[in-house]
Amino acid sequence: MLLLYIFAAVVFVNCAYLLLFSRFSFLQPKEIISSEEFPISLIICAKNEAENLKINIPIWQQQDYNDFEIILINDSSYDDTLEVLESFAKEDSRIKIVNVKNNEAFWGNKKYSLTLGIKAAKNKRMLFTDADCKPNSTLWMKKMVTQFSSKKQLILGFGTYQKKSGFLNKLIRYETLLTAIQYFSYAKSGMPYMGVGRNLAYTSNLYYENNGFMSHMKILSGDDDLFVNEVATSKNTALCFSKDSFTISKPKETWKEWSIQKKRHISTAKHYKDIHQFLLGLYFLSQILFWILAIVSLLMIDWKIPAIIIAFRFLLQWIIIGKSALKLDQKDLILLLPLWEIFLIFIQLSIFISNSTSKNTQWK
Structure with missing residues (x-):
């Protein structure tokens, strides 16, 4: 017994x-109708992402939003990333390029590159995604940023992966689903603890008031979840999970690649509160x-x-x-x-x- x-x-x-x-699970998306569109800075950090950028930059450009800039960060790429960025910037004045070269003190650190990109942004409200992510709709930006208010300075979104055949793809998407259920549920319960950089928004005020990534700059991963873990509260955090607000990324295609990715993610969790x-x-x-x-x-x-x-x-x-x-x-x-x-x-x-x-x- x-x-x-x-x-x-x-x-x-x-x-x-x-x-x-x-x-x-039983929470309904919070639809906010606003007559005012605040200017937005969309920030993407890219390292050797030339092919993905050719596909996704036009999709970001087509967002149904009146006032936004696109900050594209070339993080010391050795492929044609910079050339791709420059070709798009010539045709679109909304695109601003931040070209980051290797820094001995911060070599291989995405947070250093993101810091330079954030400093280059002219707008208070910032939306983040990855170079291999595409929005699920032209309303992605609008859905995410309308959650901002005088109190809500951090918006947690959902970033899923492309549906493909095979056991690994389903397992990757299940892990992503479970992670999202957890961080959305904890946030709804007043204990926000993480978000994903594939779909995340916050204000420059929140960033600078908390000294950006300085407290965990030496930890190579965690530009998204460690930052959220440090600064998110029940009062300053909002959720966005309508289907129009999703981003979709390319999943890893081999067990080895996914294992390496998960090792990095799991090692970051030991730095949570x-x-x-x-x-x-x-x-x-x-x-x-x-x-x-x-x-x-x-x-x-x-x-x-x-x-x-x-x-x-x-x-x-x-x-x-x-x-x-x-x-x-x-x-x-x-x-x-x-x-x-x-x-x-x-x-x-x-x-x-x-x-x-x-x-x-x-x-x-």
Whole structure:
């Protein structure tokens, strides 16, 4: 019976997190109608992104917004990135180029390049994305920046990945979905802890009042999530998750590439605030223990009671995570949610172990 009690306690903790996630699952997008369009600076940092820029710059230019500039940062590229930027800048006066050369003190540090780009921006409100990201609609910019107000200075958006065939693509999109559910739910609960640079907006006031990236400048990753973790509060943070506001990125196409990317992301999380590390760690632990104890309980005691507990937990997962998946246009993942979960747990655990013996040196 002790095993059953322990298993029930773990499921209780796991379900408590699912109920936390329901804060986002059942949340409706907040549509704000404003007669005024404030000037916006769209800022993109690019390192060896010539081909993606040829595709995405015209899409950014076509945004349905009257007053915006595009700050394109060439971060010490060795391909044709600078030439591509210059060719577009000749045809569009809204484009401003920031050409960053290697700096010995900040070599390979995206935050240094972003800092120079932010300093070059003339507008108070800034919208960020990556060079390989395209907006889901021409209303992306409008949807994101209309969330700004006198109090809301930080806007968290959703950046998804292209849907392609294959197991890896679905796993990548599931991990992205789960991450978004978590940071949206925590923010809705008054505890914002991260955002993604693929779709993020904040004001220059917020940036300069918190000394930009200075507190974590030596950490190569985290220009998005570490900044949000440091400056976001329940009062200054807003959410934007209507489908028109999504950005879509190219996913990694090999397990090795994705593993390297996730190693960098997971290594950044250890620099979050202690409370966030604890809550995120407890959720991960409750997932691991659920699967271990579910198997052990089915084998060691009368299977009927553990089966009922497992079924309840899966039902709650399908309802809450499934509803979020529909909201974020990932409905093809719903049917096999337990499968994606168990594979992601295994991969994350292997990355945690791997990170303890290796270090990342550059953002790209």
